[in-house]
Amino acid sequence: MMVRNKELQVAALKNGTAIDHIPSEYLFKVVSLLGIEHLSTRVTIGYNLDSKKMGTKGIIKIADKFFEEDEINRISLIAPSVNLNIIKDFEVIEKKQVNLPDELYGLVKCNNPKCITNNEPMQTRFHVIDKDNVTLRCHYCEMKIKKEEIELL
Secondary structure, rough: OOOOOOOOOOOOOOOOOEEEEEEEEHHHHHHHHHHHHHHOOOOEEEEEEOOOOOOEEEEEEEEEOOOOOOHHHHHHHHOOEEEEEEEEOOEEEEEEEEEOOEEEOOOEEOOOOHHHHHOOOOOOOEEEEEOOEEEEEEEEOOOEEEHHOOOOO
């Protein structure tokens, strides 16, 4: 009996972005964070795909969309180890490893109701104090926020 290796084929992109190695449990949160459901371009979503590194993973391919730095920072808050592949004319021209920056500006709401950012019209600012477990500290009131407590603006 001959066993053939079967691979999942996902439509190739001419131009756009492929977001790969998304933990399966965060795939739809990434879709929501990036507002992908509001795009008018072609989107391919793969969920619970086999991954040697992760067990299962998600992938999102978006035609004719290239992300800005602040959009990438949003992804890094919930899925800090995804890969972004920038594609032009069916070729990957750039691979980016998404990394959580040292500081975040205007992305996360402070959970302290007495924080100045919740009482004055000003941008929030957080220091990332633990990149592996995603823990943030407010620059103004010093409140620590863990990954599961993060509320995005």
